Amino acid sequence: MQFLLLGILVLIVILSIRRWLPEMTTQGRARMRKALVLIGLLAFLLFAARANWVLPLIGAIIVAVLRLAPALLPLIPALLRLFRRSTQGDGGTTDAPPPGGGRMSRQEAYEILGLNPNATKEEIVIAHRRLMQKMHPDRGGSDYLAVKINQARDKLLGN
Numbered sequence: 001m002q003f004l005l006l007g008i009l010v011l012i013v014i015l016s017i018r019r020w021l022p023e024m025t026t027q028g029r030a031r032m033r034k035a036l037v038l039i040g041l042l043a044f045l046l047f048a049a050r051a052n053w054v055l056p057l058i059g060a061i062i063v064a065v066l067r068l069a070p071a072l073l074p075l076i077p078a079l080l081r082l083f084r085r086s087t088q089g090d091g092g093t094t095d096a097p098p099p100g101g102g103r104m105s106r107q108e109a110y111e112i113l114g115l116n117p118n119a120t121k122e123e124i125v126i127a128h129r130r131l132m133q134k135m136h137p138d139r140g141g142s143d144y145l146a147v148k149i150n151q152a153r154d155k156l157l158g159n
Helices: 002-023 026-048 054-088 106-113 121-135 143-157
Strands: none
Touching: 002 026, 106 121, 106 143, 121 143
């Protein structure tokens, strides 16, 4: 009887989602997906808890994670850097230069550094330093942007 009620509930939820889905925004769809995954996981645990193997399996997973934690802790900073790089991207583009690239003009160099054409040498150095602190590859920026910022500085300083 419980499985019949669960099946009817799942059918109602699926029909409701199909009706609301076209009206939802992208963020709404993402929230709906997360909620459905959470509800599905909770439903699985609720019904699987009746099986004799589920609770010992969960206990074994918790023990394994606790024993592996000291070995996994040094990996956390590297995993966080990878996560930041994957979320700061602009939709999966690569670091390859755009087509039609070539020598940089002085006007383009000023635009990259966010300066006007009558900027002093000191302003150029400050703007370069400020951008490199934000766009350096070690801080989540890309190699391509760092190269362009350096090229702009070199073009304007005559290096």
